[in-house]
Amino acid sequence: MAMTFGRRVAYWRERRRITQTDLGALLGKSRRWVQAVEAGERQADPQISVVEAVARALTIPVELLLGDNPPPRGVDDVEFAAIRAALDRHDVITGTAGAGAAPLPVATLHRRLIHARSAFQSGKFGSLGGLVPSLLVETNAAAALHDGDEQLRAYGLLATVMDLVEAAAVKYGAHDVALVAGHRAVTAAERSEDTVVIAAACRHLADAMTGQGQPRAAAEFAVASAARLETDLRARGGDGLSVLGMLYLKAAMAQAGAGAGTDLLAATAARAVPDLLDQADEHAAELGHDANHHWTAFGPTNVAVHRVTAHTHLSEGAAAVSVAADITPDARAGLPRERRAHHLVDLARAHAQAGDRAAAVDVLLDAEGESEEEVQCRPKSVRLVEELRLLGVGSSAEGRLRLLARRCGLPG
Template sequence: MDTRVIGRRIAYWRERRRLTQVEFGRLMNGKSKRWVQALEAGDRQADPRLSVLEDAARVLRVDLLALLADGPAVECVDAVELERIRATLQHHDVITGTDDSDPADPLPVGVLHARVRYGWTSFQASHFASLGRLVPELLIDANRAAARHQGADRLAAYRSLSMTLQLTEAASIKFGAGSLATIAGHRAVTAAERSGDPVIMASACRHLADAMTNDGQPRAAADFALSAAGRLESDLKARGAEGLSTLGMLYLKAAMARAVAAERDDRLAAHDARAVPELLDQAAEHAGELGSDGGNALFTAFGETNVKLYRVAAHVQLSQGADAVAVALDITDDARAALPRERRAHHLADLARAYTQAGQREKAVDTLLDAEAEAKEEVHCRPRTRGLVEDLRLLGVGSAEERLRALAARCGLPG
């Protein structure tokens, strides 16, 4: 074992758990700060005792393999950080929207806005691990600002609070925490309504529709998104790129919700399936009104290219893999490259599933490797994508077996 690598991993996880060296030492059976410094520097001994590493894994609440594995740590939001986000959402002041007891002044709305933008930029760059630390602090800061500011600053604080809750929802969906996403989504809608800003309202509604779909309520999600679109359309069309982008996203989320509902074995499934292309066409119409790919207005990545990505995803959801591949082949490299990194990797994961459905499993493996090259977090961390890796291992991938085996190992999947 390379003790320096192990030491760096211990330091990395200690910092992610927000422990000082002194605090970590106390939890390690009363060790000194100097002892911790030596451990993290790899100077404790040539071959550290397994019992020490087991204690460190217990204190840091990680699997022992996270300290022993080769290569850099995978930057995922883990269960501990999701629980911290959940606990923050359960604070009395955050639930009620009231002031807390902290005597510190609320953040100026400009500073708060910049921090929210940083959080969304991190998400779209697939820097997910930073969100586990940032989101709880943002929730508290944004709630405090909304409770204490007055006038226009209070409305701006509510906009930031809603966008923070939407970020919480998006990250929760990414890591399979459906109920947490729904809680955050409902509160995002409430904060958006208090802001009085129709663009923020539409953004919050599209995120809640996404959360409801992932939490097993796809038909209610589609109805909710379409009701929001009908209510806000005139205001959104008057707000330029941000308004048209959020309006278009409401139709995209409604389309995906209908596609999910169509997979149910009931009398409404055929109706849901027929609605999907109509909703995608409506979104495409709004993308055409933009006249470009939208410039990622309000972190939507909305535009003609993103509509095509949703067509791919909808075909995949409806188990129409060959149709999904055909749509994907119509997307130019330049158009795809203009999208945020997270969106590109997400699309490639969808395309890999499409190739799997179409019986092209070797191509599916290669596409997953492309997704990993774009954003390894999308493949290593996201439960849905890891599940596809597992499915491909069971199905067999011919000459791609060795590549798939190596990918599964990087995902931390058992051999």
Template sequence: MDATGIGRRIAYWRERRRMTQADFGALLGKSRRWVQDLEGGQRQADPRLSVLEGAARVLAVRLEDLLSDAPLGTGTECVDASELEAIRSVLQRHDVITGTCDRTALEPVPVETLSRNVEYGWTAFQASHFAALGRVVPGLLVDANRAAARHEGDAQLASFRLLSMSLQLVEAVAIKFGDTGLAFTAADRSVAAAERSEDPVTMAAAARHLADAMTHYGQARAAAEFAVASAVRLEGDLTGRGADGLSVLGMLYLKAAMASAAVEDREAAPLMLEQSEHHAAQLGQDGNAMWTAYGPTNVAVYRVAAHVQLCEGAEAVAAAAGIPDPQREALPRERRAHHLVDLAWGYTQAGRREKAVETLLKAEEEAEEEVHCRPRSRQLVEDLRLLGTGSTEGRLRALAERCGLPG
């Protein structure tokens, strides 16, 4: 075993868990100096297995994560169960549930600072830098809640908007990593915060995330009805708010389309896509207002996803072929990779498994986290291994290894 490499991995995971060296040592019954030596590779040339097992237990990681030869940052950029649990713990705090202030004497974060932090979180998400979110989001939720509780006037309204956007970010992360219960809780809270912001754009943004969470939580029919009702209620306010308003309005119909597809409503799903297409035409171009990546191209990408949801693989492949490469390449990294995974599902449904593997490999090139970390993507890799993929089986096996799937 490489003691220096193991030490670096222990330090990496300790920092991701937001532990000091002193706290980590205390949990192992050791001193801070002992931890310093361990992380520096100076504790001993060959760390005892019992030491590594104890470190893995405290850090809530697999022993293999400490023994891996892979460079740090490769295969470790997922938000893991421990980090999702840390986010859930914040949402379960009394002050966060009630919207009251904790008892600390800390002043609320200024709105400008909070806004920058929210922007950082959403930028990281769209760049597929998911591990950063596991570290940032818990503190962001606490800061946003304190700001909403303590600020007054316009600053309080802005803080409620930013609290809602923070909770929407939690929903997006939780869906990405398959925690539908956490997603539903966060999205429901985001709607409440949005209403208190008195901002129709934020209300619509929160509503589209709740519709998304409801769909994944097994309430797709209600999700479609909620998304459409929200769009109808807010349309008058949104159409006068420029790109922000049209983007969140269009996204509501895209989420209604996906919810309709989830309940195999083959009449409603196309109608919802057409309605969103109308608002994209009003917008006139692709953009990323309110971190939606909304525009004609994203509507086309959702059309592919809806076909996949309806198990219409051939139609999904045909729809994807109609998306011009330059427009697709201009989408945020997360959206591009997500679309490629959807397309890989479409190829699989159409019986074109070799193309499915090739498309997954392209998705991995775009954002390996989208393939290595997402339960949905990993399930597709597993399914393809069972089905067989002809000449691409060797590349598929290598991909499965990089995803950490058992042989």
């Protein structure tokens, strides 16, 4: 069904996190005027000057307000294009800055980075298109123009911004972008001379390599990074133990991905998974509690969550459901919203693998309650919704699945 102009205005206003009052102010109109437009009571057949003004205020092309097709879900073309464009800038590629440019203070950039990372962990992925491009450019300039300790810290921030680009790209299946950002993160991290930042960048690169179809190389890289950095990481307390543990979790996920293959080495890769998870568990036990050091959400609960994921990669749905049952609601609630939603999507797949597709629908709805974007926007999640529609979920869950599919933008 084609969307009206008013519904498109409402969609893009919400995607841009702009209130009706603020949009009205940008247009020189009242909040009531915006309400009337979105409700179809005004500008149902809009004047081109109005369309152009709204498009400028929402920073989108005019055609996105006039097309017949539903708008895209997730990081839309405009937002993701902005991230790609920033990554492809000459100064960002070369690590240089324009003549006469003045770098922002590292402390200012650090505050902005916290805001962007918090948005990601809150499951608000769409906001990254408005936050990440300028942060990427400005941390790059800071690394190029500062000197001494400030330059080292700036390289650390640049690496962490690249990590965020990688993580967002993996969410939306843009594995080419993830791999580029992962490699650049490692390069910047090494220049920061900060072992925690280096380990964090290595774990993100391992994740990108797995997504790009290089799971065995990813596992080897993550384990080698852990071995190289372990002594220094242990001296860094919670931050160090957390990124060290995450390296083993990423190695386990890579081997689980390889173990799902059909070649002669798949069984060997699958057998390696439990030992890697146990190694991560040892570091979680050393840490002693669930935490979020250096944006890892690492601890005993996150290791258990990754055990569930590993079982689903290996199509061991019943085992995954069993492991998930031992994660208490309080423990799960202590994870960041993004991690909770991600886990629930994996658990939904586990239920589907175990033959309980009605339960899979209910768990997907729980995941949607944690983060709409994790379910409605992520290709991996939408594929699961489509698979459930094709397989059938029984009459008790059919209506709920149909509505969920509609929210995911699936036809029919």
